[in-house]
Amino acid sequence: MDTANSQSSKNSDNPNITLLARHSSYSATAALSAPEATASDTHSDATFGQAVLLATAQLRACDINGKQHVLRVLFDSGSHSSFITEACVQRLQLAKRRSEVIVSGIGCSKGKVKGETSLLLTPMEGTETFPLSAFVLTKLTESLPATKIHSSKWPHIEGLKLADPQYYLPARIDLIIGSDEMYSLLETEVIKGPPNTPIAQKTVFGWVLFGKLTTLDKSNNTSPCIYSDRDLTKAVIKAWTLDELPETRYFTTEETRCENLFETTHRRNTQGRFIVHLPFRENIKLGDSRAIAIQCWLRMERRLELNNEHREQYHAFLQDMLDQGHMEPASNVPSSNYYMPRFAKNYKRPVA
Known part of the structure; x- marks a missing residue:
């Protein structure tokens, strides 16, 4: 080469x-x-x-x-x-x-x-x-x-x-x-x-x-x-x-209802706290709760009869709730409503 x-x-x-x-x-x-x-x-x-x-x-x-x-x-x-x-x-x-x-x-x-x-x-x-x-x-x-x-x-x-x-x-x-x-x-x-x-x-x-x-x-x-x-x-x-948030978010029917409820009901009180209505679902069947609530109430009343002081305090509390408008007597209530049992939290069993 x-x-x-x-x-x-x-x-x-x-x-x-x-x-x-x-x-x-x-x-x-x-x-x-x-x-x-x-x-x-x-x-x-x-x-x-x-x-x-x-x-x-x-x-x-x-x-x-x-x-x-x-x-x-x-x-x-x-x-x-x-x-x-x-x-x-x-x-x-x-x-x-x-x-x-x-x-x-x-x-x-x-x-x-x-x-x-x-x-x-x-x-x-x-x-x-x-x-x-x-x-x-x-x-x-x-x-x-x-x-x-x-x-x-x-x-x-x-x-x-x-x-x-x-x-x-x-x-x-x-x-x-x-x-x-x-x-x-x-x-x-x-x-x-x-x-x-x-x-x-x-x-x-x-x-x-x-x-x-x-x-x-x-x-x-x-x-x-x-x-x-x-x-x-x-x-x-x-x-x-x-890193960017999505431009469009699609809500479900329940999410849309909650969003609308917040926009139409939220407000701020004089103490600076926000108040908003709670969302409740519609057409919810919770079963027969009236009979159970009545039994719990009667049982509590029997216990309160053993302690006059607590019975008077509990009745005074219920009257205060009525006076402030937080509750009212129910009339012609459908059986489909839900009844919450009531308990006296400060009740103490008497010592024998």
Whole structure:
């Protein structure tokens, strides 16, 4: 392979760092399947021996006990935000913060994130740490690359310290670094080789490889296209809607009657207290209560005959109720009315 075609570029705005399949009809970003919030969509490359390599890296992250774990990271310039799998959050025992962000993807599919978390990333060789905040999703994408890449050696990348030495083997993606953090981790050096060979981009973690390439495997390859976007406007509107009271409330017949009774009868007296009529249900059958009330009254009268003082007090109380108009003698009362038994509360059984 002719190494004379290799060139180094210092232009950090090189369009080749878009890191995604340019031959795809999709935008460069990660699809979600609601309600699982899974970020994955694929399409087939119709050309034999063609594959698209996405920029991946292997990094270290510590859990809450200080134990280091290796994460496989995908650099995605088409994603507005960074994302991490829920399994990785549990493995690192990271604390999650509540988030109402809605993520939309290819085909306008939408899903809600499962929270937000923060972590520190460290290169495989080195001690410098890089803080990152990421939204939590159940799944980000399928294993990358889709199939094992079989290819001859590419002279223009020989000797480079790769961020992912096993870039050619399919493996799960634990973390997507989106445009919100990716450009602060990229460096200006870019190395291009001949057509259909990977492009090398230098990062703080090492060199990453990406681009369309020819492989020795003539199987039909599959390349994931990833899209992520935060629809913050709709998230804020949804939060406002949940906090606001409903504009229209529908009352039942009884609730409407109680509401009307309150509006027509409530008033405030001179002491500042509110007075309102009590609502009573109509056509309620309570059974024959007159006979029971008479029996209770006669029994109480027999007990009061044993204590003249209490009998006089009770009769004086009844007379006061009549004088103030709180009660009146009943005449021609229908048997369907309810009769409440009367008791003398201060009655004490005499001591023998």
